[in-house]
Amino acid sequence: MKINWLMVLPLALTTAFFGIAGWQLANNSDDLSAGVDTTALPSAQQGNAAPPLDLVALGDTPLLTRDALEGEELIVLNFFASWCPPCRAEHPTLTDLAEAGVPLYGVNYRDREGQALGFLEELGNPYDLIGADPSAVNGRDWGVIAMPETFFINADGIVVLHFRGPIVRRSLENQVRPALAELGYSLPDIPDLSDIETN
Numbered sequence: 001m002k003i004n005w006l007m008v009l010p011l012a013l014t015t016a017f018f019g020i021a022g023w024q025l026a027n028n029s030d031d032l033s034a035g036v037d038t039t040a041l042p043s044a045q046q047g048n049a050a051p052p053l054d055l056v057a058l059g060d061t062p063l064l065t066r067d068a069l070e071g072e073e074l075i076v077l078n079f080f081a082s083w084c085p086p087c088r089a090e091h092p093t094l095t096d097l098a099e100a101g102v103p104l105y106g107v108n109y110r111d112r113e114g115q116a117l118g119f120l121e122e123l124g125n126p127y128d129l130i131g132a133d134p135s136a137v138n139g140r141d142w143g144v145i146a147m148p149e150t151f152f153i154n155a156d157g158i159v160v161l162h163f164r165g166p167i168v169r170r171s172l173e174n175q176v177r178p179a180l181a182e183l184g185y186s187l188p189d190i191p192d193l194s195d196i197e198t199n
Contacts, residue, residue: 059117062128069157076152080107082112108132146164154185
């Protein structure tokens with residue numbers, strides 16, 4: 001019986017595709033289990049001066065301006081939205097960092113004011129300063145592509161680290177702290193989850 005290679009080719013390509021995908025998944029599993037995002041995209045902002053900020057007020061909250069991004073030892077600027085489930089997941093960790101003394105500023109991204117204020121009323125407002133970016137103009141300037149995204153900015157207004165994804169305890173300990181330590185920065189300790197649960 002003569003084999004028609006044109007009939008076999010789709011099967012061979014499909015098998016090769018799934019083989020490569022499986023190999024990649026197996027190689028990434030150790031990193032993923034440690035909380036490392038191996039699919040992270042490089043940031044155009046990291047290592048550069050923080051871009052401009054032209055935000056509008058979000059209710060009665062103190063308005064964040066570009067001038068506030070310089071002068072502190074290390075500032076955390078977090079882009080978030082009420083419609084973003086990972087933003088809800090990271091909120092307790094951001095709150096713990098703010099309570100530990102980290103200057104935390106927020107940019108509410110492509111959100112409705114009432115929903116954004118409801119989000120903060122429900123979960124608490126950990127941000128020292130906050131502003132809204134309803135048309136995503138600022139997000140575009142900062143290279144934001146998904147929610148949440150967080151920028152760590154030094155006293156000179158330089159973005160030293162750009163983190164895409166939620167900063168939950170695992171990513172804080174396994175990704176953010178080590179990356180900042182390599183650059184000579186640190187964040188204060190926050191309570192262990194076990195301490196919170198037993199108190």
